[in-house]
Amino acid sequence: MKLGEKILFGIIGLLFVITIISFFSLESTRHHSKKPLFPILTHYEFTAEGEKGYGIYQQRGCYECHHAVGSGTSMGVSLDGLGSKHDVVYFYNFLKNPENTYGAKTLDHGAPPKDAAYVSELPDSELHSMAVFLSELKADQGSSSSFEPPEEQSGFVDAMVQMWTPAGWKTSFTDIRDWMKGKEEKNDAKH
Numbered sequence: 001m002k003l004g005e006k007i008l009f010g011i012i013g014l015l016f017v018i019t020i021i022s023f024f025s026l027e028s029t030r031h032h033s034k035k036p037l038f039p040i041l042t043h044y045e046f047t048a049e050g051e052k053g054y055g056i057y058q059q060r061g062c063y064e065c066h067h068a069v070g071s072g073t074s075m076g077v078s079l080d081g082l083g084s085k086h087d088v089v090y091f092y093n094f095l096k097n098p099e100n101t102y103g104a105k106t107l108d109h110g111a112p113p114k115d116a117a118y119v120s121e122l123p124d125s126e127l128h129s130m131a132v133f134l135s136e137l138k139a140d141q142g143s144s145s146s147f148e149p150p151e152e153q154s155g156f157v158d159a160m161v162q163m164w165t166p167a168g169w170k171t172s173f174t175d176i177r178d179w180m181k182g183k184e185e186k187n188d189a190k191h
C-alpha cells in the first residue's frame with residue numbers, strides 16, 4: 001500500500017471507531033438516565049363529547065397533517081397541548097371560519113383550493129365535537145403551548161432576558177417567572 005492509501009484508510013477507520021464509540025456511549029447514557037430524551041409535556045382526559053370528537057378527527061383525516069394524542073404527522077401544527085391556549089369557542093370558529101379567526105394568513109385551512117378547505121364544510125355537530133376534543137388537549141408547565149415556563153431556573157435565560165429585553169418592557173410587564181413565584185408564595189401561605 002502507498003503512504004497516501006494508508007493515511008486514507010487510517011482516517012476512515014478512525015471515523016468508524018469514533019462513530020461506534022459515540023453511538024454506544026449515547027445509548028448507555030440514555031438507558032441509565034431517568035430523564036426521558038424528549039419529555040412529554042402534554043396530557044388529555046376526554047369527556048364523552050371529546051372522545052366522540054377524537055373519533056371524528058380520525059375519521060376526517062386530520063392526522064394527515066396534524067399530530068395529536070401520540071400519533072399523526074408533523075406536516076401541520078401539533079395539536080397536543082393546544083387546549084391550554086384556546087377554548088372551545090375559538091376552535092369551533094377556527095374550524096368553521098379559519099381565515100377570519102387565525103389572526104394570520106392560513107396555509108391549508110380556508111377557502112378552496114386550500115388543502116384543508118373541506119374542514120369548514122363539515123356538519124356543525126362534527127365541528128363542535130372536534131372543538132371539544134381539541135380543547136381537552138392540555139399542556140403542562142414548560143410545554144411550548146403552555147403559558148407557564150419550565151420550572152427550573154436557567155442562567156442562560158436570565159442572561160438573555162437581561163441582555164435583550166427592551167427597556168420599556170421591564171417597567172410595563174412582569175417577568176412571568178416572578179409572577180409565578182408570587183403565586184406559589186401565596187399558595188404556600190394558604191396551607
Ligand code: HEC
Pocket residue numbers: 057060061062063064065066075076077079091094095102105106107108109110115116119130134
Ligand atoms: C392539508 C393539511 C391539513 C389538514 C387535512 C388539516 N389541517 Fe389543521 N392545520 C393545518 C395547517 C397548515 C395549520 C396552520 C394554519 C394554516 O396555515 O392553515 C392548521 C391549523 C390547525 C389548528 C390550529 C389553529 C390555531 O389557532 O393554532 C387546528 C385546531 C386544526 N388545524 C385542526 C384541524 C382539524 C380538526 C382537522 C380535520 C378536520 C384539520 N386541522 C385538518 C393543516 C391541515
